[in-house]
Amino acid sequence: MDGPVKKIMVYVDGSEKSIIAAQYGICLARATEAEFHVLYVVNTRALNDLVSAKIFLKEEEEEYKKDLDSDADKYLNHVRHLAADKGVNAKVFKLSGSINVEIKNFTKEYEIDLFIIGELSKIQSRRDELYNEAERAMRSVNCSVIIVKDDERVLELYNKLR
């Protein structure tokens, strides 16, 4: 644990890119013996916005909240298994709120020194720069950030781990 990285955190949102990022995090955690944290944020901020905008009915909000909770459990378990298969102990966390705020707070509270995220969507409009949650998180955290891009190489690295 004297290496350059002691606590890694990967943010997963269920996307394929975020799972690849988790696999890269597992490889790094194995190589550095760093603690491996996995975070999923149930985006209740967006749910609240939809109720405020009257796009969602109250019963829809409840239904989608349950869906998101269930997604969170599913993806966190998936990453926990991916890590366990490679001998890495994943500490998984499910939080609720605004994604970028929860990520920032988590990295601070748990003294994360490396934040890993999946490849970001291509910026196609100025709005993307303002509202993309992962991008905002990347800019707001105080620790170093790795954006995982090379899917095939990461899969190869992960699969080669014994």
Place this chain on the structure above:
Amino acid sequence: MAIVDLIATNVVRVPLKSSTKTEIIRELIDVLDKAGKLSDSESAFKAVIARENMGSTGLEKGIAVPHAKTEKVKNLVLAIGIAPDGVDFDSLDGEPSKLFFLLLAQPSQSGPHIEALAEIARITRSQSFCRLLLNAQTPEEVVELFKEE
């Protein structure tokens, strides 16, 4: 996923030809069907109507966001329609709806579904952007507006 990733000229209808709520939904479903986004347009249509029966998605200031979960799409899909003269959509303020964002998602895609709806909510808060959309004459102009915004 940003909604600009979901928008292409083949999922935009300007102007919409229909004049009733049910027809508007049908027309937007047809747009998605013709774009190859649906595996069963009738089921997708019924899912949207079922959601509308719970409460209209006609909001205020001419915006409507019909949406539903359905197994009949592979991925999140969005159709945009513009009816410059407005259509009665049982909106909250009683005003005719002019800008329509029809969103369909797999039941297992609640996360992206919610994020896309929240982005639509944010976009439509901008009255100037809505005015620009309403003035668009072609699908190409609509797509360009989303990229520039």
